[in-house]
Amino acid sequence: MSDTAPAASAPAEPPQPEQPSKNALKKAQKDKEKAQPVVLPAEKKAAAKARELAERSKKDAADAADVSANAYGELPLCGSTDFKPTGKARASLADVSENEDKEITFRCWVENARVQSAKLAFLNLRQGLSTVQAVVAASEKLSKQMVKYCGSISTESTLVVTGLVKRVQEPIKSATIKDFEIHIKELFIEVKADVPLPLQVEDAERPLPSDAAAEDDQKQEEGAERPLVSLNTRLNNRTIDLRAKINQSIFVIKSGVCALFQEFLSKRGFILVQTPKILGAASEGGANVFELKYFDRPAYLAQSPQFYKQMLIASRFQKVMEIGPVFRAENSNTARHLTEFTGLDLEMEFQENYHEVMGVLEDLMLFIFKELNARYRKETELVRGVYHIDDFKLPESGNVPRIPFKEGIAMLREAGEEVGDYDDLTTPQEKMLGRLVLKKYNSDFYTLDQFPLAIRPAYTMPSPADPLLSNSYDMFMRGQEILSGAQRIHDSTLLASQMRKHDPPVDPESAGTKDYVDCFRFGCPPHAGGGFGLERIVQFWLGLPNIRMCSLFPRDPQRVVP
């Protein structure tokens, strides 16, 4: 131990793990047959505890004779002692190849630890998306006591490790770092993990059970050793579940989509805005809105920033974007609906034709896809690999297929589907059209333009080409909608009249709409925009089976915890 390192306390009595939950106990029993020494069935716990304590006392007595006495043990709770920081650089495992034959110190956590013999223990250590094999070998300078201690650390404990980076002869299959291993010199437990874990991280790395098995934890994946864990169990233990590399990757990509969205639009003069989420009156018809108590009156959660982003165009902001929560009180229990999701919204004035805005939206998404492939390839491949998902196909020409709704209907009819000229498409029809478009245009991304007026919101600009159509569009990924947008009516007289004619009618004089309608009386320029569902972009980019996987703590009609 270097003399600048923190003084470790003598390994203390481990805290008594709290009573495991029912689920955890069931899980632990199922795992009995598995050779994971840290997942102890409940009935063995007391015995194990006694054994551990006995060993600890022995160790305390033997410390004087232990040549490694200062090289391992438990650190005091960080921040609770007035210790001077060592300032010792902490290494990143991602850079391990640059440190061959050097000694590094790094924080990591334990994927698993096992005693091979009295003289040898192995640990799989993880930091971020990297995992590395570490060896603890007894020698004149490293005691057998330390070997035993290191090989018995509970899974998911956080460590500070010092060791030599050594090249290995044979690639290590079980780690992401294949060509190097760590020869441990010092190992301190910084934060010990309780046993048993309520969910194994390695189970969270595996795919969800298929739809048929979704409700049945017991069902085995073909050829798999252990049953796949249901989404509900994972979400109930989300802070463990999220530790899986697949989940870390999903949320790195989600963060990336937000960054790319802003990067592209900022360069084009968009400013980021925050519109209110608490509304004094329900807007946009008032259906599917959550009501709250606002001091002594009712108020409502915004179901989209639609009215406000348009009011900002009327306020001369020209181009605005927003990333914010969107709340929908819809009792939809599907794999692609959430009651709270993240909207990527934009609204902009245009000069002559709303297709200018569609062009911006298409270029935006092409930019995001291209940069996801460039900057987030590792994460994308890691996730798609688990589910065996095809690459996301983009048109080679760079021209996003922009298909008139009428043509989409014709394609569906040609494929044998019965659908009216002005009907809304069902979800299966949308998916079928996605397959037809992929076949015809070789693109998983496309736009439908000129939707029927009757199935769009009242503020949608009617089409000059056909009064039953409108200047509106949806964007799709792998046959599923990710954006809905349109040219909006920027004249208050026409807007009020369209609202009254709409089915169901909207009262332009009501508390939730009057300010909105009135703002178009004072010279608002023509404008269009759209709203993306961020979680859907991530879901369909990766080809994931359920949108809940793309929300850190998803909300649906059944779930508001954790």
Added chain:
Amino acid sequence: MSDTAPAASAPAEPPQPEQPSKNALKKAQKDKEKAQPVVLPAEKKAAAKARELAERSKKDAADAADVSANAYGELPLCGSTDFKPTGKARASLADVSENEDKEITFRCWVENARVQSAKLAFLNLRQGLSTVQAVVAASEKLSKQMVKYCGSISTESTLVVTGLVKRVQEPIKSATIKDFEIHIKELFIEVKADVPLPLQVEDAERPLPSDAAAEDDQKQEEGAERPLVSLNTRLNNRTIDLRAKINQSIFVIKSGVCALFQEFLSKRGFILVQTPKILGAASEGGANVFELKYFDRPAYLAQSPQFYKQMLIASRFQKVMEIGPVFRAENSNTARHLTEFTGLDLEMEFQENYHEVMGVLEDLMLFIFKELNARYRKETELVRGVYHIDDFKLPESGNVPRIPFKEGIAMLREAGEEVGDYDDLTTPQEKMLGRLVLKKYNSDFYTLDQFPLAIRPAYTMPSPADPLLSNSYDMFMRGQEILSGAQRIHDSTLLASQMRKHDPPVDPESAGTKDYVDCFRFGCPPHAGGGFGLERIVQFWLGLPNIRMCSLFPRDPQRVVP
């Protein structure tokens, strides 16, 4: 008119303006004496309308003889006719100096228009933060009818103008573009603004009445010609109010702070996350929380992302940031409280000492201030100019004053203030300390460290130096708090025990806290973080008198509209 330009309809009958609101009428009457021909008192409206119609009929009849007949008028509602875009480039007024003696076409809106003589009219035109003077002069190629039409356009109407950029001899005082004017060749009204406006944009450019006058619209600013308009009147007409250059600048800066926050932290490995805003149980004690109906059960709006961002650290995300709404059901009617504001939150693991995190926070803010000065100087100066605000002082050494709370107390006592060792500071004391720090360290930005434990949340790590203090900190701008942060307890046993001992006590087993407390049982690394109030950063950077000016559509106990 070029043959590719859209065909203008013959100037149509202008839409009948809707009945103006009571406030608007009062306003219009007050404005009577002002030579603003477009703000018509109600009693003159009918006459004016008749006159206008008569003139229009005359114009229609004279069109054959009007050499400019195709060079002016009202465009049809954009998007409502199936017209092929001209694709004609639209110029930016910001680049006008590059187009000397060239013809440009641009969209703009009318600040004011006035007929000088039968042969000459002037318009002040605005686009973004730029304003330019435009001249319409009768000639063989430009009719007197067109001069009259152009000089009579209502304020805030949106236009498409084509004209020659000409250098002027004398700088033009009334416009931001001083050295050039536009000689108009074509002018089309794209969207006509109703008269009267409920609020004059030029009134929105002027400062708020001072505190004493805040409730009294009638009170005159010293030397001002017109009374200053109260904040309430402005906020009631927010979509007009926001058109003022001062307001546009405030929100460009606000957008900039968000971009800089993300730019700095992304480079340091933070990912952007979205934590849920709807919670199944009230957390953090449960006071000041909005309750909502969530299908058949109650739910609550998140009063901060605190628990969730820590749960993400426990989930091994290492460094997370969030930009999102924060909801506080506090009945605080002050100039620096909102019930809905934007939190800039971050949380990160650290290696040895929470001062690592304070260093990141200080560097982050120094970066933001430096880049605001560099990238948003124009907007900053424009806003500060209206309120005569001093520059924001930063320490020349680059070292942010990091003052132990104890030392802050000592400074206050030395200045004659009575305050106990472990007392919380009042707002006036904070402001006084800000003045003392400015005097001593020449910095408007500083940190207080090691706050008394009792006045911080239960999850705050106690200080190893003094059990009555804690590893926590606040950051201040101009003597007002912008961030609160701390090292958090990352051990579930200590956390539960601190919660029980806290005043008021928090039940670690309750629905709102159990998942949070339990997540620290499985190896969560030491971590710290903080939450900024975005609107406060903007307010104190600019030195604005009220935080509502920094929220597009502010929410307070009295206001949920528009």
